[in-house]
Amino acid sequence: MVNIAVLVSGGGTNLQAILDAQARGDIHNGRVSVVVSSNDKAYALERAKQAGVPGVVRRKKDYASGAEYCRALAQFLQEQDIGLIVLAGFMTVLDEEFCKNFENRIINVHPSLIPSFCGDGFYGLHVHEAALEKGVKVTGATVHFVNAITDGGPIIAQKAVAVEPDDTPEILQKRVMAQAEHILLPRAVSLFCEGKLSVSDSGIVSISE
Ligand SMILES: Nc1nc2c(c(=O)[nH]1)N[C@@H](CN(C=O)c1ccc(C(=O)N[C@@H](CCC(=O)O)C(=O)O)cc1)CN2
Numbered sequence: 001m002v003n004i005a006v007l008v009s010g011g012g013t014n015l016q017a018i019l020d021a022q023a024r025g026d027i028h029n030g031r032v033s034v035v036v037s038s039n040d041k042a043y044a045l046e047r048a049k050q051a052g053v054p055g056v057v058r059r060k061k062d063y064a065s066g067a068e069y070c071r072a073l074a075q076f077l078q079e080q081d082i083g084l085i086v087l088a089g090f091m092t093v094l095d096e097e098f099c100k101n102f103e104n105r106i107i108n109v110h111p112s113l114i115p116s117f118c119g120d121g122f123y124g125l126h127v128h129e130a131a132l133e134k135g136v137k138v139t140g141a142t143v144h145f146v147n148a149i150t151d152g153g154p155i156i157a158q159k160a161v162a163v164e165p166d167d168t169p170e171i172l173q174k175r176v177m178a179q180a181e182h183i184l185l186p187r188a189v190s191l192f193c194e195g196k197l198s199v200s201d202s203g204i205v206s207i208s209e
């Protein structure tokens with residue numbers, strides 16, 4: 001059984017999708033054992049509480065440096081015997097040491113079809129604002145393993161979503177969440193816990209069904 005830590009910063013709809021999948025029995029060989037929020041006011045903490053999952057707060061501003069924050073977070077997760085870390089709207093960039101400690105054991109969901117609209121500065125609504133500004137007709141979501149390069153890790157899965165003529169960033173965000181993120185992320189979590197994901201030396205992910 002893989003102990004899963006879900007890292008959050010905001011509303012927690014992706015956390016909720018994982019918790020709902022777990023309740024349906026769709027997360028095989030894994031269980032969410034802790035939720036860690038970088039924001040003490042995140043509604044995601046309420047979602048964890050309602051699901052009976054322990055929630056803890058680890059704010060970057062409470063540490064002398066980003067490196068100290070990442071080191072303390074890594075130590076906490078190792079003490080919790082965490083086998084998989086899921087970044088579900090987690091808005092802090094993790095440093096290289098952290099990523100090496102948990103190589104190919106951190107999964108992130110990003111609300112675009114990477115390599116479009118990703119990297120530093122592309123998070124939350126900013127991603128959808130950029131997509132609408134560019135005038136793309138198709139966007140979507142990506143789940144990927146996390147490395148030191150923001151949104152640069154091996155891609156696990158992607159799902160396309162149509163952009164409609166009258167979309168606002170908020171409307172588009174909701175569609176991408178419902179039609180892509182909330183489907184891709186729980187599935188990727190279960191595949192990892194089932195040992196069905198492997199990463200080649202060149203960073204290509206294959207899924208064994
Ligand atoms: N080492 C990594 N850390 C993180 C990754 C990653 O791929 N590698 N993914 C991010 C999540 N993310 C996109 O998926 C992302 C999050 C935040 C930012 C960003 O520019 N943040 C701002 C601050 C935002 C805030 O505090 O409100 C910044 O760093 O200036 C970009 C992408 C999680 N960590």
Ligand SMILES: NCC(=O)N[C@@H]1O[C@H](COP(=O)([O-])[O-])[C@@H](O)[C@H]1O
Nearest residue numbers: 010011012013014089110111123124
């Ligand atoms: N680059 C990371 C990023 O932009 N993540 C995005 O933040 C939102 C969090 O929503 P949630 O808290 O309701 O899951 C989601 O749309 C997620 O893809």
